[in-house]
Amino acid sequence: MIEVITPNHHHTRTPFLPFAVPDLDESEIELVNEAIRSGWITTGPKALQFEAEFARAVAAKHAIAVNSCTAAMHLALESIGLQRGDEVITSPYTFAATAEVVRYFDAAPVFVDIEPATFNIDPALIEQAITPRTKAIIPVHVGGLPAEMEEILAIARKHGLAVIEDAAHAFPAMYNGAMVGNLGSNATCFSFYATKTITTAEGGMITTNDDALAERCRIMALHGISKDAWKRYTAEGSWYDEIVSAGYKYNMSDIAAAMGLAQLRKAERMLKRRKQIAESYTAAFSHILTLRAPVSSRGHAWHLYMLRLDFEDGRSESGGRRSERDRAWFIEELKRRNIGASVHFIPLHLYPYYKQTYGYNPLDFPIAYREYQREVSLPIYSKMTDEDVGDVVAAVQEITEQYSC
Ligand SMILES: *Cc1c(COP(=O)(O)O)cnc(C)c1O
Numbered sequence: 001m002i003e004v005i006t007p008n009h010h011h012t013r014t015p016f017l018p019f020a021v022p023d024l025d026e027s028e029i030e031l032v033n034e035a036i037r038s039g040w041i042t043t044g045p046k047a048l049q050f051e052a053e054f055a056r057a058v059a060a061k062h063a064i065a066v067n068s069c070t071a072a073m074h075l076a077l078e079s080i081g082l083q084r085g086d087e088v089i090t091s092p093y094t095f096a097a098t099a100e101v102v103r104y105f106d107a108a109p110v111f112v113d114i115e116p117a118t119f120n121i122d123p124a125l126i127e128q129a130i131t132p133r134t135k136a137i138i139p140v141h142v143g144g145l146p147a148e149m150e151e152i153l154a155i156a157r158k159h160g161l162a163v164i165e166d167a168a169h170a171f172p173a174m175y176n177g178a179m180v181g182n183l184g185s186n187a188t189c190f191s192f193y194a195t196k197t198i199t200t201a202e203g204g205m206i207t208t209n210d211d212a213l214a215e216r217c218r219i220m221a222l223h224g225i226s227k228d229a230w231k232r233y234t235a236e237g238s239w240y241d242e243i244v245s246a247g248y249k250y251n252m253s254d255i256a257a258a259m260g261l262a263q264l265r266k267a268e269r270m271l272k273r274r275k276q277i278a279e280s281y282t283a284a285f286s287h288i289l290t291l292r293a294p295v296s297s298r299g300h301a302w303h304l305y306m307l308r309l310d311f312e313d314g315r316s317e318s319g320g321r322r323s324e325r326d327r328a329w330f331i332e333e334l335k336r337r338n339i340g341a342s343v344h345f346i347p348l349h350l351y352p353y354y355k356q357t358y359g360y361n362p363l364d365f366p367i368a369y370r371e372y373q374r375e376v377s378l379p380i381y382s383k384m385t386d387e388d389v390g391d392v393v394a395a396v397q398e399i400t401e402q403y404s405c
Contacts, residue, residue: 023381069193080213119306176298344375
């Protein structure tokens with residue numbers, strides 16, 4: 001057999017452009033140094049300040065800093081009283097954490113398909129998934145584009161359900177003029193993982209306007225102890241405390257919070273840059289590819305730029321399989337040009353654990369399945385230069401031209 005190698009001219013930039021890079025500079029170093037020099041490195045004044053400033057940034061009454069968004073969602077579900085055997089509605093188009101926190105309670109995640117335009121949970125499909133066991137809904141603001149919260153909150157009110165937002169991608173994001181973090185749900189959970197829109201390396205935040213929920217999260221984040229433990233070691237503190245529940249160890253250190261304070265101050269600038277990059281991409285690709293539809297009343301955080309490859313038009317008899325192969329090829333071609341890319345998300349119902357535990361088939365959630373097969377996430381972060389953006393645009397254009405000839 002002779003393998004035919006067709007000459008394939010392409011432009012390769014150097015060095016490799018990673019898919020995600022945090023925007024760190026002297027300001028993080030300075031604030032982290034301050035924490036180290038102060039001698040107080042775990043939860044203390046910096047964490048309190050970060051909470052206060054974050055609460056102000058999203059206009060929420062309370063902000064509780066924790067060591068991940070996963071921890072934040074675990075605490076939020078605990079404080080709404082989720083029990084074994086309960087059900088929680090969410091979409092399969094998300095990261096592992098959204099559903100695994102439901103499993104922590106031996107409760108069941110019940111998946112509902114997404115809206116094709118936004119990758120977010122489809123509110124029109126929620127009510128038919130509600131049963132007497134349903135306790136809560138977890139909408140995910142995929143890529144930083146807020147879910148249809150007005151409809152979701154109305155459904156929740158009608159059926160007496162809690163709403164916990166997975167806002168891992170959604171700081172700073174807006175919906176109908178209000179910040180995500182203060183949209184009227186029971187709690188909103190943010191992530192400060194290294195690749196997210198602001199980072200503390202590892203970290204998360206719960207925001208809420210509910211005093212009792214905030215208090216419960218605070219207590220459970222630190223061993224179920226009923227007062228701020230750090231006060232025990234200060235002059236005005238005492239040695240006495242009370243364990244009121246078997247809690248967890250989810251508090252955020254002052255080292256992490258120091259980084260968060262520096263990041264918070266840059267959040268607007270970083271968002272502005274991501275927005276610029278998104279606009280450049282959209283302007284360049286709108287002729288050649290089907291893109292996610294912009295939804296005007298929503299303030300996108302632009303954590304992800306989710307390209308939708310339009311491989312269907314008259315090319316694909318076998319449907320999905322073909323798209324998936326073409327998508328893999330597309331990412332390979334980007335890599336050959338030294339550009340990192342990713343896929344968001346492999347829907348949870350396709351994974352062995354959820355498939356085996358709940359007997360899901362790929363087509364149980366046909367929109368999530370179809371969109372997954374043709375999605376490619378491009379680099380979008382404030383450290384990218386205009387040249388970097390130009391390289392991504394040129395590479396995508398080159399690859400699509402190659403595909404159509
Ligand atoms: C990253 C992410 C999480 C988990 O965040 P951690 O801070 O790493 O726990 C949850 N949900 C979504 C959608 C995410 O992308």
